[in-house]
Amino acid sequence: MVTSSLLMHILNGLAYGMLLFMIAAGLSIIFGLMNVVNLAHGAFYLAGVYIAYSLVARHMGFWPSLLVSVAVVAILGVLVEKWLLERVYGRELEQVLLTFGLSFIFADLVEWIWGSSPLTLPVPEALDVSLNVGGMMFPAYRIFVILVGCLLAVLLWYIESKTRIGAIIRAGVDDREMLSALGININVVFTCMFAVGAALAGLSGVLGGPIMGMYVGIDAEILVSSLVIVVVGGLGTWKGAFIGAIVIGVVDTLGRVWFPSFTMAMVFLIMIAVLLMKPNGLFGRGAAA
């Protein structure tokens, strides 16, 4: 293969990886950090993109729609956490059922309101151009997504290492009671972080929409790929989700070129390989002793 096209494939892989990372970032907080098995992650994505769609269709403009829709999803997150999830912390299987039920409800509501036909969220006008990269065209919007992915990585890194929030959440997962006895209002912290996670899912919906499309059913795809990324990267670290997404993006992309007959199972092959070599994912913290 010509080097330039190899480079191009790697660029594609990176862009795809960053798209995946963007999509998985919210889950890496809710699942990775807060230990909540959130099967409604895809539903938040769905909510984000569909709300934005309606606003854009009412000529609100892409960016304002983005803000509003992310805010709405965040509020949705708060409600879900306060009313429902708060009662099942630490009980994973009940979380599974609860969030599974929620994802059913959300997806069907979306279908009810917006219909089942696929829709598209247009690429914001300013970014709707193709750039010439080494003789090949590359959509500017993807470069934008890469940047957003990087920003998110920085945000997560910041939360993790520069604020106490990351530590508070991990401590809260370890021993809620003890932490509250030390004077921390753990409920508020959890609610806020859940909202942030949900908002990120909504954001990735709005930003991913123009590439991934929007239809009922994408929520399940989003959920699975996010789970794969968070787990391959290792639970509880932003680094894991970031590197995991890039690894999957690049290997999956190159796999389509080199092993076209394995495309169907590529992601899962990667996951098995990684987890057999590193049972706690690439960067996961070992099980607490």
Add this chain to the structure above:
Amino acid sequence: MKKETVALHVAFVAATMLLPLILTSYGLKLTSEVLIIAMFVMSLGLIIGFAGLVSLGHAAFFGIGAYTVALISEHVDNTWLLLIAAVVTAGIVAFLSGLMFIRSSGAYFLMITLAFGQMLYAIAYKMEGVTGGADGKAVSESFNLGFGAIESRLAFYYVAAAAFLACYYLLRVFLSSPLGKGVRGIKENESRMTALGYNTHLYKLTVYSLSGMMAGFAGALYAYFNQYISPDLLHWMFSGQALIMVIVGGVGTLLGPAIGAGFFVILQNYISSYTERWPIIMGLLFVCLVLYGRGGVIHLASLVWSHLQSKRRTGREKSVLPKEGSGFESLKG
């Protein structure tokens, strides 16, 4: 065993056997299917509720059982042989995959089993020449245990019911045996089990293989029942559904998952034929179940039960929640 317990068991078996009296022909068919799926879900409930191995790839074993029957029945027509082949194949695959995966735990185990299931799915999907690929494969072999082919719905119902009861009682015995208790201990605290001198790996592997075998058995019956198989039987969506059924029924109980299977299949079937908005209704049901029933039909029943009990006993303060796993299981030894 106490007298009441014995009576309960007799009633349980009798009810299963007499059910056809009140069922329509379609009801009979649906119930047979539910019983087969219940067996599968029970096998998943075994590893989730008692060994703490939450798998999202259990359909793989169900599918293996079904495919074994479908593929081998082209050459062999002895039902016994086919059933044994299905169980053994599923067991071997479970054992080998367990060897590799069982050291993972929690979400990692969940995802690696999902991946494993998806690989098998991809294989069944892609190997068109052998498996029929995405379009599936018809199974034309009839079920014959040596007393003539079982064609009628009623007869097949009894096959399914007998198989279900056999599996249920087998697991009951297993769980109350030293080996079964050991498995539960591992779920509670593996490191202590090791320190006490248990080879925990071996225990987990045993129960995982047993569960795989049972899933394979259910799958084999399913191939006979449906006369058609397709890769969907291996897909993670099916595993996921089974997982939901386990939780819906009640984790940590034996009968719970089976009840969950019935609850899920029958309800979804009927709700979805009355309204297109069935997912909302199912979703709401699940949410309510978590909020009011600790996530399981059987737990809900036990809550109601203990509530009634504590009402009768005056002067008692709020009742304590039953501990996970020891919920309402009137059939418990």
Add this chain to the structure above:
Amino acid sequence: MLKLDRVHTYYGNSHILQGLSFEVPTGTCVALLGRNGAGKTTTIHSIAGLTPPRQGTIAYRDKSISGLPPHHIARLGIGLVPQGRRIFPSLTIRENLTVSARDSGDTEAGRKRWDLEAVYDLFPILKEREHNRGTQLSGGQQQMLAIGRALMTNPRFLLMDEPSEGLAPVIIEQVGEIIDRLKKTGLSILLVEQNLYLACSVADEVLVMNKGQVVWQGSPQELLANQDIQHQYLGV
């Protein structure tokens, strides 16, 4: 400083604290002794809000705190060294100390402000290992961490549940000294101890509990002299 008045606490149906009343005056250390299962930890948890009492009142600085959420109570200046250490396993030692660190609202003269440096001074081993996970410490080291963690919240009132458990004799001595020092800075302490001698050497008053009630109350000297009580309720 802290006053319990006929406190009743239950776990589900089991009635554990059965009308417990006592008082901890400002700047003193009161020791709570009793056999296993007497209800000492439950007392501590009732004060901290982890198992709110169903009846009776707990007043802290003349204000009732019963029924408040634990984090609220803690923010009033009540620190907790729990039984069994309860170190956060997924946090490093440093994070364990800083996660709940805060300044006490008031800056009374002479009160020592506890910060990382001060705690590290007290237990140098923690500094050495600050980037290790909390659970990668030995048992005794974890106990030091638990004490440090409570101090980092700069409490005015400290609940200590068997702080000497698992500590080497030298360190127990040191804990005794720390308690003395804390008292001098105006802190009040409720100390649950199994180590009779440590309790008696630092406490101003000793309470003996049995079956959820205070069955004996007096000065440490009195207790050490009273073989009967020691035998009957402590099994010495």
Add this chain to the structure above:
Amino acid sequence: MSLLKVERVHKSYNGLQVLKNVSLDVQAGERHVLIGPNGAGKTTLFHCMTGTLPIDEGVVTVNGRQISGLPPYTAVRVGMARTFQKNNLFDNLTVEENLHLAIAACKPYRFHFFKPFYKYTDLLEEAEQLLKQWDLWERRACVVNQLSYGEQRLLELLLALASKPRLLLLDEPTSGMSPAETAQTTRLMQSMPRSITLLVIEHDMDVVFSIADRITVLHHGEVFLSGAPEEIRGDERVKEIYFGGGAPLYAEA
């Protein structure tokens, strides 16, 4: 004859050397106590002996059989049992169920899967006996996480006793126990038949000196001193690093 032999064991936790060239000989029937400052490596040594943690270098033999390098459950097979410093129980099972698991671990029928548990009467009887002996009989149906801390410590000890070991490793058995339970535990250790060998980590000097035949002091991962109780008690260096010199907090037994 030495029952337990630890030879030149080294152990480090990713880079941090915790045990350096530790050798230890425990004679059959001996009551051997391990003391040392916090963080000296006592618990780690237990982990290494039972195989809970792999050792970097060195050999551990029990009764001439090498057990280092083997999985931890083999330690029980050669008659070793241990307790944990931090309670390590089946929190959601009842006291009785905890004991049943512990007793069954060493029964030949632990792999049986066709006969209900409750038909193994010998097992039930053993459990009953232990529970009665330790005043836990009334608490037998209590779920472990509803026990007080001290009661849990006691159960921790019972789980180790349940397997009828020849070599019992106890990691601070009396910590968290009230004086009464401590005394009871001490009495138990004193009254154990000499067919059981004891290796105990303990910080309570009353207990240490009332049971020890021999004491080994560990310091910074090395054997600092090993000898008869009187020797250790009198040693100035041990006083400095461990006992402390100040006010005599401890009444000497």
Add this chain to the structure above:
Amino acid sequence: GSQTASGGEGEPVKIGAILSFSGNFAPLSESIKEGMELYFELHGNQIGNRPVTIKYEDDEANPQVALRKYRQLVDSEKVDLLVGPISSSVVYALRDVIEKDKIVLIDANAAANDISWDKKSDYIYRVSISNWQDGTPGAAYIAQHVGKRAYVLAPDYPAGHETIQAFKEAFTKAGGQVIKEAWPKLGTNDYATYLTEILETKPDLVFSFLSGTDAIRFVQQYEQFGLNGRIPLTGTQEFLDPLVTDPAGKAAEGIIGATMYTASLDNPTNKAFVEEFTKKYKETPNYFNVQGYDAAQVIAKAIETAGSTKSEELIKVLKTITFSSPRGELAMDPNTHNLALDMYVAKNVWKDGKIEQEIMGIAAKGLKIPETPPAASK
């Protein structure tokens, strides 16, 4: 059905519809439902003098669920006949039980070739298109007018393979050459790799069979990567249908292919159909609507002609049924139980802020699927 001794005056005709209302196939199912309902509404919800009831069931595109729903419809609801599934695997799953129960299925979408060949059943009649008919007709036109060297792309599943196989055969016969085949997995969401490959291989044209969201994403990404306008994109009728072109928007401009239906077809039935449809649903009909409409029409006509809902009577009629569809005058091919279709060459054009299909000529008249698999395709 055979089990009911039906035929009584005034007794309702019960139709069971097994479609996929949840999942990716939902829009197709909704469209078929719309078409059927429109037809019956226009005909007084009656067949002959008998009222019509339709029972819809959601098979979730899963053959196992479909079998369960099938049993419910046939055993419990006792429907007279069935309207058939979206997905090919479902039609295969139903095929044997249908033979056994002798109940008529009008296949309104599932396109698997084999249902007309080895798996042909006396009880199954297709009013939609087969994969073979979808892949073949555009090939000659493309070879002559667009280019000879083609890069083909289709999802890696049976329909993809069948369609591309048909295209390849016809294309090579017309003098074209497939220089590269790509088989992304079904549900691929990022086509960048393939687009890069296309830029690299520099074919004369790209021919693709993709449906639903896959098609929309591909078309949009094709444009985003700057290929639109540089390398002509051609494909099957999926690319020329509002279900894809509406959401894909301007990116779909210029795509060429052969289709059996566009709303602009000039025949009286279609004119009336489009008018009524737009009146009722306020949108342009797509070809799934037509499949639904025709399924209803075929059922009505068959029952009226046979004067009964007995399967054995119905199949006599169905074998040679003719009817006027919005697609033109159509006739069932008795040898394949599949329609002979007129196929049109069409192109997506951008008109008044919307993609429309412009018909450029006739690709094939009365195109029938061959009676046996062409030698190369098995």
